[in-house]
Amino acid sequence: MTELTGSDVLAEHSEIIRAALKRESAKLFAPQESKTERGLRRFSVRETAEHLKINYNSMRHYLKSVDGIPEGILESGNRRTFSAEEINAIQETLYKAGKIPLNLYPRKAEGDQTSIIACYNLKGGVAKSSTTSNCATFLAMRGFRVLLVDIDPQASLSDIFDVRPDIEGFPSIYDVLKYDDPIQMSEAISGTYVPNIDIVAGSLNMTEFEFETSATYMSGQHQSTPWHRKISNALRTVEDHYDVIMFDTPPHMSFAVIAAVFASNAMLIPVSAGMLDIVGLEKFLNLGSNTLSVIEEHEEGKKYNFVRYLLTRYNKNDPSQLQIGSFLRSELGSNLLRTDFLHSTALTDAGIGMQTLLEVDPSKLNRRTYERIYENLRDIADELEEEIMKTWGREPVKGGA
Numbered sequence: 001m002t003e004l005t006g007s008d009v010l011a012e013h014s015e016i017i018r019a020a021l022k023r024e025s026a027k028l029f030a031p032q033e034s035k036t037e038r039g040l041r042r043f044s045v046r047e048t049a050e051h052l053k054i055n056y057n058s059m060r061h062y063l064k065s066v067d068g069i070p071e072g073i074l075e076s077g078n079r080r081t082f083s084a085e086e087i088n089a090i091q092e093t094l095y096k097a098g099k100i101p102l103n104l105y106p107r108k109a110e111g112d113q114t115s116i117i118a119c120y121n122l123k124g125g126v127a128k129s130s131t132t133s134n135c136a137t138f139l140a141m142r143g144f145r146v147l148l149v150d151i152d153p154q155a156s157l158s159d160i161f162d163v164r165p166d167i168e169g170f171p172s173i174y175d176v177l178k179y180d181d182p183i184q185m186s187e188a189i190s191g192t193y194v195p196n197i198d199i200v201a202g203s204l205n206m207t208e209f210e211f212e213t214s215a216t217y218m219s220g221q222h223q224s225t226p227w228h229r230k231i232s233n234a235l236r237t238v239e240d241h242y243d244v245i246m247f248d249t250p251p252h253m254s255f256a257v258i259a260a261v262f263a264s265n266a267m268l269i270p271v272s273a274g275m276l277d278i279v280g281l282e283k284f285l286n287l288g289s290n291t292l293s294v295i296e297e298h299e300e301g302k303k304y305n306f307v308r309y310l311l312t313r314y315n316k317n318d319p320s321q322l323q324i325g326s327f328l329r330s331e332l333g334s335n336l337l338r339t340d341f342l343h344s345t346a347l348t349d350a351g352i353g354m355q356t357l358l359e360v361d362p363s364k365l366n367r368r369t370y371e372r373i374y375e376n377l378r379d380i381a382d383e384l385e386e387e388i389m390k391t392w393g394r395e396p397v398k399g400g401a
């Protein structure tokens with residue numbers, strides 16, 4: 001019998017899984033089931049009013065009286081529902097008709113900076129991807145134009161948004177960052193099933209970027225763009241089209257992570273309430289501080305508009321988590337978002353199907369479970385919105401707990 005080396009075995013298994021995914025994806029994501037076809041669920045008038053931060057009675061009045069406003073679909077029980085696209089169109093119509101003031105209109109104006117937020121913690125499994133995907137979806141429903149950049153070779157965020165370079169051959173962030181024949185950022189952007197969300201997908205070959213960067217660095221080869229500027233330079237060509245750009249990062253330090261933090265002007269740090277998480281956070285912040293000081297040496301006056309912590313997967317019924325949560329709140333003060341990202345079985349279930357909450361049909365879940373996590377994610381996104389609006393010099397509308 002021929003003996004296989006470890007690398008042969010792993011390569012063989014990788015090939016088996018890749019081929020199976022390719023084969024099965026036709027079944028798993030059959031045309032009528034593909035997210036791109038199915039899109040998000042439809043939303044009631046009350047939910048539409050809530051997404052657009054318009055009083056429910058005013059919304060009902062506008063729907064009857066404002067010219068050109070989408071009518072949605074009248075469903076059984078005389079319930080009117082709207083798609084995400086229709087909600088965006090309602091917002092545009094009402095803004096143009098002067099019914100939505102600027103501080104409730106989530107589009108940057110001429111000269112406003114795009115909020116570039118790195119969702120960042122070196123600890124694995126603290127809900128970085130879940131935070132990024134769900135916050136992005138709620139912000140997009142509010143009307144923000146969002147670009148997601150997945151620099152994690154695991155590419156979970158890209159999986160959630162149904163863009164799979166490793167299986168379907170789309171370009172990924174690696175194709176933009178690679179040293180030989182890179183492509184333009186605009187060529188790597190894919191639309192998603194959420195109308196206001198585009199994504200630059202992650203892929204396994206982001207690990208190549210790490211090798212290439214260290215090889216280039218060691219050989220002292222002259223590069224027109226230093227590695228730490230590669231992401232920020234690439235974004236510069238597209239950022240005008242977006243109000244918010246969010247990075248989902250891997251749970252390890254890498255050149256790509258530093259380049260993403262360099263390209264960002266804000267940070268969101270998810271933390272779970274475990275003792276090991278807090279010890280890890282202390283180490284991570286120390287390393288983060290050293291990394292930032294290296295960045296600051298390269299760019300004088302590099303500033304972040306906000307750095308906020310978010311307590312994630314938080315279970316208030318667990319006394320030890322409650323204790324750690326209170327400790328973090330008293331130590332970090334207003335740097336910790338007022339709203340904690342609660343542990344929810346709705347998301348564990350959604351996670352299995354790689355879905356964001358707004359894709360899930362609420363009737364499939366216990367009503368109270370759905371409402372609790374829906375309101376929770378809405379409040380977190382509202383707090384992010386406050387921070388973004390502040391950077392645009394607009395009086396924010398308060399959200400959150």
Ligand SMILES: Nc1ncnc2c1ncn2[C@@H]1O[C@H](COP(=O)(O)OP(=O)(O)OP(=O)(O)O)[C@@H](O)[C@H]1O
Nearest residue numbers: 124125126127128129130251342343344347348351
């Ligand atoms: N609030 C929540 N309630 C319940 N389950 C959650 C919650 N947030 C995340 N999860 C689950 O926890 C797991 C890890 O979450 P996620 O992938 O978002 O973490 P991550 O920090 O991105 O991980 P990694 O470090 O591997 O990138 C997933 O299975 C996800 O579905």
Ligand SMILES: [Mg+2]
Nearest residue numbers: 128129152156
């Ligand atoms: Mg992740």
